[in-house]
Amino acid sequence: MNSNATPSDEALLAGMASGDEVSTVAFVRRYQRRVFGLAVGILGDRGAAEDVAQEALFRAWRHAPVFDTRRGSVENWVLTITRNLSIDALRKRRSTPTDPDELVALARASTSAPMEEAVDSRSMSTSILHALESIPSDQRRAVVLASLYGRTALEISEIESIPLGTSKTRIRAGLTKLRSILESDVESSR
């Protein structure tokens, strides 16, 4: 496919909604690596991640007709479906997720490797990794445990062996600092 003729995510969704198989195949090919990668990252189990990724893409196809572009990007929507399904699967299996530090380290190591994701996705990965590495380790762990593994403040307090209040403080401080760093990055790039 000519890069100039690459259809937008929204166009592929519209094609899927109308039953066009070419659009469906193109959509699956565009997102399968990201969806499977997110599921593997959260679940740490390729078999379970395959089931989740299949279900996530199936749901994206099923709900393509009602996707509302005003509510965010297609990529964010697909990844949110994947994350929620992964968290559900994690809770059903009662398994231990990948350690947050290992996940971030793996992601950092991978940014130097060739990536097939779109430039925008890679740029976001790099930005959020830089911001994450700029905040204290305990806050980083708390934020990752909450956002990717769906752990509540109480669960994080148990995992990290800290009081609930400390857990809440780390989560709040961590996300707030991430926000500030990302804002500063945007300002400095202008």
Place this chain on the structure above:
Amino acid sequence: MTMDIHSHDDFQDELVEFALGILDGRARAALVDHVESCPECTERLQELSATADLLMYIPVGVEPPLGFESGIIERIRQSQPLPSRWRPRGWQLLAAAAVVVVSFGLGWTVDHAVSKPTTPVQAAGSMKQHVLEASGHDVGTVYAYSGSPAWMFVTVDVKGAPSTVRCTIITTSGTHRFIGTFALASGRGSWGANLPVSFKSVRNVVLSSDSGAVVAQFDNSTWNYPYTTTN
């Protein structure tokens, strides 16, 4: 909506936890009540949610195993004419069948429905079941009856949902038709309502809060599982 006696300073932890998707139901409901009347917290929540969403970009893309792509395409192919994943659970069939034989007004709840005198529906129609979703999670079911009169029966369980939800249908022509306001207890509720149009003309059913925020919805365009009622 009850009067909000809190200031936005009281909700800073909750805003962060809500943005990360980890706030429990009761706290979530209180926060939603507050945010609806606090522009400052609404803006703050949008900022935090955007940051939280970026965290999904941490894990790198991974090549899926051989056969992954063909597997999902095949599943979609098989699902287009008649999806086979769904099988009705016993209690769902019972609840759905029960409402077929009850008389009803514009809207009713399960408790009311089963206690009212019953009048059999004139013409047996087919019933279809649809998944009700919120943020990718299955949170309930919509049973649609195609007989005369057409009606639907909804069961929902959404953590953090408001105590009442507005139910609206969107037709295939894009027209919005308000169905009614229904009560939820701890996010749970069931009700039925007559439909002003044939269910074939319904594209979406949307449950929303008083402020218009979508609590849950389902799509009627691709996901139909017909079975004929036995009464």
